[in-house]
Amino acid sequence: MNDYLETNLPDVYACGDCAEIRAKEPGGRNRIEQLWYTARMQGEALARIICGERVPYDRGIWFNSAKFFDLEYQTYGQVSPQPGDDEDSFYWEHPDRKHALRIAYRKPGMQVIGFNAIGIRLRHRVCERWIREGRTLDEVIRHLPEANFDPEFYQRFEAEVARQYAASRHAVSEAAAV
Secondary structure (H helix, E strand, O other): OOOOOEOOOOOOEOOOOOOEEOOOOOOOOOEEOOOHHHHHHHHHHHHHHHOOOOOOOOOOOOEEEEEEOOEEEEEEEOOOOOOOOOEEEEEEEOOOOOOEEEEEEEOOOOEEEEEEEEOOOEOHHHHHHHHHOOOEHHHHHHOHHHHEOOOOOOOOOHHHHHHHHHHHHHHHHHHHHO
C-alpha cells in the first residue's frame, strides 16, 4: 500500500498489523507497523480519506513500545547506541535496575531528540511534542511529571531523575570552573 493506505486494487485499502507500507525511496525498506498507536493513527487517516479528505498517513516521530511480562519498554525519536559527534544523553537508573530513563539530545543547544524508558510509562504525545518543539533537556527534566503515564499507586521516579540531573549539571559546572 502507499501513504494513502491504498492497495493495488481500486477502492481497496489496508491498515493495521497486516498492512505493509511501500518505501518511498528506491532500495528503501517497506514498513510494517505492529503497534496499537500506529493502527489507531492509520484508522484515523483512512477514515478521513474515505470521507473525501485525501491526506497521507504520517506516523510522525518514530516510536515503539513493548511489554515483556512485567517489564515495559518505550522509545521515542532518535536514541543512537553510539551517539554522534553532536549528540549526548542523560541516563538515570533506579537502584532496583528495573527502571531506567535515557534522554538523548543535540550538544550545542541540548535539544531533546529521543527517549528510552524501561519500567516507566511515558505519554507518547508529550514526548513527541517535546521532540518536535525542540525542547531542551533542562525543560524536559523540569516538566517530566507531565509525561508520566503510570497507573495510580505506581511508584513515581521524576524527583529522583531530577535530583540526579541537577547533581550531574553541578558536577559539570564545577569541572568547568577549575
